[in-house]
Amino acid sequence: MTRVLSTPPAMISGCLAGAPQPVLPVSGGDGLLLRPWERRDAAAFLSAYEDEETRRWHTHRPSTEDRVREWFDGYRRDWEREKGCHWAVARDSGEVLGRMALRGLDFDDGVANAAYWVLPAARGAGVATRALAVVSAWALDDIGFHRLELDHSTRNHASCGVATRAGYRLEGTKRNAAVHDDGRHDMHLHARVRGD
Template sequence: MPMLTSPVLTPGALARTDQPVVPTGDGLVLRPWQAGDAPAVHEAFQDPLMHRFHGKSCDSEDEAAGWIDQWREAWPGEREAQWAVVEEDTGRLMGRVALRQIELADGMAELAYWTVARARGREVATRSAAALTHWAFEEIGFHRLELMHSTANEASCRVAVKAGFVPEGTRRQAYLHPDGWHDMHLHARVRGD
């Protein structure tokens, strides 16, 4: 059955080029993951706060290396795009920012992030989310980005709002965390917001 509308983005919108490095303009860089990031990813997941609001644990550097391989392999498939957030001057890992659940035809994706413990309180997640959002809208042409977080994660809610993501509602018992089902706040930005 023919579609009555044209796709927002077509296959190749991401994969026709290498995954870019995206500077935040204020001392951070979003760059593709590298194999050498595995120890820092493993270390990040030893933080108890990660266990509270993330559905995975990381038991070894080898496991982290496997994740990094998956994150790197996802770019050509255009199903997700993951970046390491690093300090521009030192290259030290500060977090991760990603576009997940990419739907090219609809021009939509979900923005996700986490930060290492030493990055908290420095607006690393906000700055990274804003830079990736700008890139997704202005360089690629996405129409809508969504962002979800546990209603118990007040810091993540502040990040979403500061990055310009408008609260749209609550998805009841939408994500299973280690301590049970969490309601999730849904925020979104639309190109032109």
């Protein structure tokens, strides 16, 4: 069924897929950047889901490097279909430190959802905050999204800090909104809008 809008879409189709997925430098002078995932990143990606802290908050997990590469293929298709944007947070040397993504892209309303994780060795150094700030500025200022949202378990204090430091205001709590390994969790909803 085709959706008919009474107002024009906030964004025009083709604003992403019309160009290659960009590499986004992260300020700080330490060679940090966001780049598309490469097949050679599969082992680092899989290692994140072997970490207890990552597993606590992410229930959709790959089990093998082959499965990770299938995810990477899906990430490329997401870009081509303008359904999502997925980056490795990496050093210019190639070392993977984390993941940054925009999912659920809605061009009609100009809204997307941010998601991220950081490998244990890179935690506590501002990697997630800086990467989220860069992808948010790109999405809002360069691409034309109006609103970016993210949610996390109310028990995930580290993610709450990342969101807040990257300019995402806490808007409320979604009760019993997500299933984790230990049951249902309330979720904080944060958002950043153009002009914040």
